[in-house]
Amino acid sequence: MARISLTPPRTLLNRVGAWYSRRTYGKVLDPGLAVGHNARVLLAYVRQERGAARWNRLDxxxxxxxxxxxxxxxxxxxxxxxxxxxxxxxxxxxxxxxxxxxxxxxxxxxxxxxxxxxxxxxxxxxxxxxxxxxxxxxxxxxxxxxxxxxxxxxxxxxxxxxxxxxxxxxxxxxxxxxxxxxxxx
Incomplete structure (x- = not known):
């Protein structure tokens, strides 16, 4: 069982994140729900992941x-x-x-x-x-x-x-x- 609630505040950022996650992965990712309790951490996490997804020098x-x-x-x-x-x-x-x-x-x-x-x-x-x-x-x-x-x-x-x-x-x-x-x- 998660140590943190997986029901973050229903902010616009979290709603958009949930929509994107469902569209991309078929369900909302639990890490996104957990981190969604802190908007600044969530935004930094998303920026890092989006940047890493563009890295292309390694097979x-x-x-x-x-x-x-x-x-x-x-x-x-x-x-x-x-x-x-x-x-x-x-x-x-x-x-x-x-x-x-x-x-x-x-x-x-x-x-x-x-x-x-x-x-x-x-x-x-x-x-x-x-x-x-x-x-x-x-x-x-x-x-x-x-x-x-x-x-x-x-x-x-x-x-x-x-x-x-x-x-x-x-x-x-x-x-x-x-x-x-x-x-x-």
Missing amino acids: PSLKHLAVMATAAKINCSWCMDFGHWEAGTLGLPMDKISKVAQWRDHREDFTALELLVLEYAEAMTETAPRVTDELAAALLERLGEAAFVELTAMVALENYRSRVNSAFGLVSQGFSDACAVPSRV
Whole structure:
């Protein structure tokens, strides 16, 4: 059960946000309802998400693997559920996505670059981050600086999302029929 009410004030901003969410995702996203209690935070969140959606220097499948690995590391069930659904809309292979949380046990299912991305996402998500010079250098060599910056920013953004959603007590909202992505725990 959510730790915060999912019935924010019925302001114009929240009504427009709910309409957009229903149109885009088929339902109102719980994180939007939770954050809707503070209009300035909601506006900043929306601006950040809209900006991130335009980032295009990193391959979308690598970006999504990084986001899913981050959500799995934090164990955000809402993010895992939404990420599973989003992977389907991106046409990513569900058999691979379902193994992200336990990628170390399924190394053979991922490319060498994907394994580096998964390792980097987890290393960045640790408290304190444990990114090594060698890991960063390997990614820089394969991705280039622009894509590496985008990867780093996406992992940081997903840390924000997953930690906020977890702190609010948000859980799977049913975006996937049965979320086939197991949690780390």
